[in-house]
Amino acid sequence: MKKHEARAPDFLSEIEKTKVLQEAKCFDASCNNPRDCIPVMCKVVYLLSKGEAFTETESTEIFFRACKLYQSSNPQIRKMLYFLLKEIRPKESEVFMITSSLSRDLSTSENSYFKASALRVMAKILDPTMLIQMERFIKVAIVDSNDNVSSAALFLGLKLCKTHLEVVKKWVTEVQEKLTSKNSTIHFHAMLLLYEMKKGDALALSKFFESMMNLSLKSPLAQTQLIRFIRFSLKTSKFETGTMTNIEKFLTDSLKRSQDMVVYEAAKTICEHSEYMQGYTITSALSVLQLFLVSSKVTTKFAGIKTLNTYAMKHASYLTDSTGEYENLLTEQNRSLATMAISTLLKLSTDSNIDKLLGMISNFMNEVSDEFKIELIESIKVLCLRMPHKHQQLNKFVGDILKDEGGLQLKKIIIDTLLQLFDSLPQAKDTILMTLAEFSEDCIYENLHLRVIHFLGEHGPNCKNPSRLIRFIYNRLILEKPSIRAAAVSALFKFSKIKELRSSVMTLIQKCLEDKDDEVRERAAFYLSRISKNDFDRPSLPIPISKLEKILAHCKNTGKGFAFDIQVTSEVKEEVKKAPLPEKVNTSLFSNIPELNALGQPLKSSNNMSLTEKNAEFVVNCVIHYFTSCQVLEFKINNTLSDVTLSGVTASLHVEGTTLEGLLRIEDGILMYPSQTIGKNSSGVSYVVIKKLSGSRKASVPTFLKYKVTEYQGDTELAMFDDEYQIENIPIELA
Amino acid sequence: MYCEIKGVLFIDSDGEKIYGKYFNPTNEISTPAGQDLFEKQLKSKLSKFTLKNKENEVVLIDSFTVVLKMVNNITVYLFSGHDENEIFMASVIDSLVEALELVYRGEIERSKIIEEMELLMLTVDEMFEDGNILSFDAPSIAEKVLMREVGEPAPVKTMAKESLFGRALQNAKQAITKSISARK
Numbered sequence: 013m014k015k016h017e018a019r020a021p022d023f024l025s026e027i028e029k030t031k032v033l034q035e036a037k038c039f040d041a042s043c044n045n046p047r048d049c050i051p052v053m054c055k056v057v058y059l060l061s062k063g064e065a066f067t068e069t070e071s072t073e074i075f076f077r078a079c080k081l082y083q084s085s086n087p088q089i090r091k092m093l094y095f096l097l098k099e100i101r102p103k104e105s106e107v108f109m110i111t112s113s114l115s116r117d118l119s120t121s122e123n124s125y126f127k128a129s130a131l132r133v134m135a136k137i138l139d140p141t142m143l144i145q146m147e148r149f150i151k152v153a154i155v156d157s158n159d160n161v162s163s164a165a166l167f168l169g170l171k172l173c174k175t176h177l178e179v180v181k182k183w184v185t186e187v188q189e190k191l192t193s194k195n196s197t198i199h200f201h202a203m204l205l206l207y208e209m210k211k212g213d214a215l216a217l218s219k220f221f222e223s224m225m226n227l228s229l230k231s232p233l234a235q236t237q238l239i240r241f242i243r244f245s246l247k248t249s250k251f252e253t254g255t256m257t258n259i260e261k262f263l264t265d266s267l268k269r270s271q272d273m274v275v276y277e278a279a280k281t282i283c284e285h286s287e288y289m290q291g292y293t294i295t296s297a298l299s300v301l302q303l304f305l306v307s308s309k310v311t312t313k314f315a316g317i318k319t320l321n322t323y324a325m326k327h328a329s330y331l332t333d334s335t336g337e338y339e340n341l342l343t344e345q346n347r348s349l350a351t352m353a354i355s356t357l358l359k360l361s362t363d364s365n366i367d368k369l370l371g372m373i374s375n376f377m378n379e380v381s382d383e384f385k386i387e388l389i390e391s392i393k394v395l396c397l398r399m400p401h402k403h404q405q406l407n408k409f410v411g412d413i414l415k416d417e418g419g420l421q422l423k424k425i426i427i428d429t430l431l432q433l434f435d436s437l438p439q440a441k442d443t444i445l446m447t448l449a450e451f452s453e454d455c456i457y458e459n460l461h462l463r464v465i466h467f468l469g470e471h472g473p474n475c476k477n478p479s480r481l482i483r484f485i486y487n488r489l490i491l492e493k494p495s496i497r498a499a500a501v502s503a504l505f506k507f508s509k510i511k512e513l514r515s516s517v518m519t520l521i522q523k524c525l526e527d528k529d530d531e532v533r534e535r536a537a538f539y540l541s542r543i544s545k546n547d548f549d550r551p552s553l554p555i556p557i558s559k560l561e562k563i564l565a566h567c568k569n570t571g572k573g574f575a576f577d578i579q580v581t582s583e584v585k586e587e588v589k590k591a592p593l594p595e596k597v598n599t600s601l602f603s604n605i606p607e608l609n610a611l612g613q614p615l616k617s618s619n620n621m622s623l624t625e626k627n628a629e630f631v632v633n634c635v636i637h638y639f640t641s642c643q644v645l646e647f648k649i650n651n652t653l654s655d656v657t658l659s660g661v662t663a664s665l666h667v668e669g670t671t672l673e674g675l676l677r678i679e680d681g682i683l684m685y686p687s688q689t690i691g692k693n694s695s696g697v698s699y700v701v702i703k704k705l706s707g708s709r710k711a712s713v714p715t716f717l718k719y720k721v722t723e724y725q726g727d728t729e730l731a732m733f734d735d736e737y738q739i740e741n742i743p744i745e746l747a
Numbered sequence: 748m749y750c751e752i753k754g755v756l757f758i759d760s761d762g763e764k765i766y767g768k769y770f771n772p773t774n775e776i777s778t779p780a781g782q783d784l785f786e787k788q789l790k791s792k793l794s795k796f797t798l799k800n801k802e803n804e805v806v807l808i809d810s811f812t813v814v815l816k817m818v819n820n821i822t823v824y825l826f827s828g829h830d831e832n833e834i835f836m837a838s839v840i841d842s843l844v845e846a847l848e849l850v851y852r853g854e855i856e857r858s859k860i861i862e863e864m865e866l867l868m869l870t871v872d873e874m875f876e877d878g879n880i881l882s883f884d885a886p887s888i889a890e891k892v893l894m895r896e897v898g899e900p901a902p903v904k905t906m907a908k909e910s911l912f913g914r915a916l917q918n919a920k921q922a923i924t925k926s927i928s929a930r931k
Contacts, residue, residue, distance in 0.1 A: 280832070311803050311805050
C-alpha cells in the first residue's frame with residue numbers, strides 16, 4: 013500500500029474530477045496494480061468528501077469501473093473497493109451488479125474481513141427483495157465467531173429495524189446470545205439492537221432495562237448508552253415504582269464507576285429527572301459534577317459546568333455553597349467554559365456578590381460572542397425577577413450591552429427581555445423606559461426602532477417624567493428616516509393626553525407640517541386636528557379589522573376592485589364566501605371550530621404526512637397549516653376497526669427533550685381540540701394549535717395519540733377505557 | 748438518543764480540509780455549501796484559540812458541540828449535537844488518534860497522511876457506521892484497517908523468514924549436541 017513517488021506539496025489541489033475519471037480506466041486492466049488503483053480510489057472519495065458533484069453518467073461510469081475491481085484478488089484493493097462502493101452509493105438500478113458478488117462473499121468467503129465489509133456494503137444497498145434471500149445469511153452472521161462479522165451483521169440489523177422490524181425481531185435469540193459476549197463492543201451492539209426491538213412496547217422495554225441493569229455490562233460505552241436510553245424513556249413514560257427504585261440504585265452505582273463518561277451520563281440523568289430522585293441521590297450527582305469542574309481536562313470541566321448550569325435554572329438553591337469553583341473557571345482560556353461559568357454564577361448570585369459579579373462580567377463582554385450574550389441576557393432576566401430591588405444595576409448592565417455592537421438577533425432579544433421585565437416589575441418601568449429611549453438614539457435596525465418608539469409612545473405618558481421622553485422622541489423627528497419620523501409623530505401624539513404637555517406637543521407636531529415626507533405631514537395634520545377636537549381615544553372602525561383584512565385579501569386574490577362603502581362591505585362578505593378561491597383550499601377547513609375558522613385561510617399547508625403504518629388499526633395523517641400567528645396541526649384519524657369507537661381523540665406533543673422544551677406547554681402555546689366521536693370504520697379530525705415563537709427552531713417531536721375507546725360486540729357496549737399510543741414524530745418548524 | 752458523532756474533519760495548519768465525513772447530515776450542513784460555511788465558522792472561532800499539541804479542546808458552534816485535538820500539523824475535529832456527552836466525545840477522539848498512530852506506525856502529521864490517504868479514510872470508516880460507534884478501541888480499529896493483528900510483522904519479510912530458519916537450525920544443533928552428549 014505504499015506510494016513511492018514523492019507528492020508535491022499541494023497534491024490535494026491537483027486532484028481534479030476529469031483527470032480522476034480518466035485515471036479510473038486503470039480499473040479495467042486485468043492485472044490490477046494496487047499502486048495504481050488505490051490512489052485513484054482515494055481521489056474519488058476525496059472529491060466526494062469535498063462535495064464535488066458527479067453527474068449521473070459520471071457516477072455510473074465510476075461505479076461500473078469499480079465493479080471490475082471485484083475480480084482482483086489483492087486484499088488491499090478489495091478492502092478499498094468495499095469502502096468505495098459505500099461512498100459512491102449506487103443507484104437501485106445498478107445495484108444488481110454487485111449483489112451476487114456480495115452474497116458470495118457472505119456465504120463462502122474465508123476472509124472474515126471481507127465478510128464483515130460485505131455486510132456493511134449490504135446495509136447501504138439492501139432492498140426488500142434482497143432481504144428475503146439474505147435473511148438467512150445475516151442471521152448466521154450475527155452468531156459468527158468472528159467479532160467483526162458479528163458486529164457488521166448487528167449493525168445491518170439495526171438499519172433494518174427502521175423498515176423491517178418484524179423480520180429483525182425474529183433474530184432476537186441470536187442477538188441475546190451476543191449479549192454475553194466477551195468482546196465488549198459486541199455486547200454493546202447487541203444491546204443497541206435489542207433496544208430497537210423492544211422500544212415499541214412499554215412493558216418489554218421495562219423488562220429490558222431491568223435485565224440490562226443486572227447484567228453488569230463491561231463496556232463503558234454500553235453502560236453510557238444504557239443510561240442514555242433510560243434517560244430518554246423517563247421523558248416520555250413512567251415506570252412502576254419497583255423499576256424506578258432499581259433505576260435510581262443503578263444510577264447511583266454508576267456514579268461510582270471509574271470511567272468518567274459513564275459517571276457523567278448518570279449525573280446528567282439524575283439532574284434532569286430530579287423529581288423522581290431522592291435528595292441523597294441528587295446531592296451525590298451534584299458533588300460529582302462539581303468535582304468535574306476541577307479536572308485537568310477541558311472537556312470534563314465543560315461537561316460539568318454545562319449540566320450544573322442547566323440544573324441551576326430551576327434549582328439554584330441547592331448549589332449556592334460552592335461558588336468558588338465557578339469563579340475559578342472565569343479565567344479559563346476556553347471562553348465557552350468561562351461564559352457558562354458566568355451564566356451559572358448569575359443564577360446563583362445573592363445580594364452580596366451580585367455587584368462584584370456584574371463588574372467581573374463587564375470586563376469580559378467584548379470577548380464574548382453574540383450567542384453567549386443572549387444566554388447572559390436570559391440569566392439576567394431570571395435574576396431580575398428573583399431580585400427585583402436590584403433592577404437599577406441590572407438595567408444599566410443591559411443598557412450597556414445594548415449600546416455595544418451586536419447583531420439584530422441579540423438586540424431583539426434584549427428588547428424582548430426589557431419589555432417582559434416591564435410587564436413583570438412595575439417598579440422598574442421608568443428605568444426601562446429610559447434605557448429604551450437611550451437605545452433609540454442610535455439604533456440601526458429599522459423594525460426594532462419602530463417597535464421601541466411605538467412602545468415609548470404607548471407607555472411613556474404614564475411614567476413619572478414624560479417630558480424627558482418627549483425630548484428623545486423629538487430628536488428622532490429631526491434626525492431619522494421618514495418611516496421613523498412618522499412613527500415618532502404618532503408616539504408624540506400619545507403624549508398629548510397629558511394636559512400640561514399638550515401645548516408643547518402641539519408645537520412640536522406643527523413643525524412636522526413642513527416635513528419632506530408626505531406620510532409624516534399627513535400624520536401631523538391628522539393628529540393636530542384630533543388634539544384640537546380633544547379626541548384622544550383610539551378610533552374604532554365600524555367593521556372589525558379581521559373582516560376588513562378578509563375583504564382586502566379577496567380583492568387582491570381576485571383582482572377585482574370595487575368602491576369601498578361600509579354598507580357594501582356586508583354584501584361583499586357574502587360574495588367572499590360564495591366566490592371560488594384561486595387555490596384548491598378547503599374553505600370550510602375547520603368547519604366545526606369557530607376560533608380556528610376565524611383564522612381565515614392558511615398562508616401555506618404542508619403535504620399530508622402519514623404518522624402510522626398504512627395497516628395500523630388507527631391510521632393517522634397530519635397536515636400542518638401555517639398562519640401568521642400560529643400553526644394548526646390537523647390530524648385525520650381513520651378508525652379501521654369495526655368493533656370499537658373512539659372519542660375525545662387528541663394528539664399529545666411531548667416537547668421535553670427537544671429544542672422546543674420550555675417554550676411550549678399545554679394551554680400556554682399549545683391548544684388542543686379533541687375530535688368528536690369517531691364511529692366504527694369511520695374517520696374524524698382533531699386539531700392542535702401551536703403559537704408562533706420568536707426565533708427559529710426545528711424539532712422532531714414525539715407524539716402520542718390519546719383517546720377513549722369503547723369496545724362493542726355487535727351493538728352492545730363491552731368496555732370503555734382510556735388509551736394512548738405513540739405515533740411517528742412530527743417535524744415542527746417555527747420560524 | 749444514541750451516543751453518536753455527526754461528523755469528523757481533518758484540517759491542516761493552513762486551514763485546508765484534508766478529509767471530512769458528515770454522517771447523515773441534516774438541515775444546514777446537508778449541502779456542500781452549508782458544510783463549507785460550517786467549516787469557515789469553525790476556523791474563525793478557533794483563530795482565537797492557542798491550541799496545545801495533543802490536548803483536547805471543546806467549542807460550541809451553532810447547534811453543535813465540537814471536540815478537537817491538534818496533533819502536530821493536523822487538527823482533528825469531532826462534532827455532534829449540543830446535547831451529546833462531551834466526555835464520550837473526548838474518548839472517541841482519543842481512540843481515533845490512537846488508531847491512526849497505530850495504522851501509520853507512529854505520530855501522524857500531514858505529509859504522512861497524504862502519502863497514504865486510504866489509511867485515514869479506512870480508519871474513519873472502520874470506527875463509525877452512520878455516526879454510531881462501530882469500534883471503540885484503537886487496536887481493533889487498526890487491525891481491521893490493515894487486515895492483520897497490529898504489531899505483527901508484515902506478511903512478507905525475508906528477515907523474519909531467515910530468523911525462523913536460523914532458529915530452526917539452532918534447535919537442530921542443540922538437539923544433536925544433546926543426543927551426542929547423552930550417548931557419551
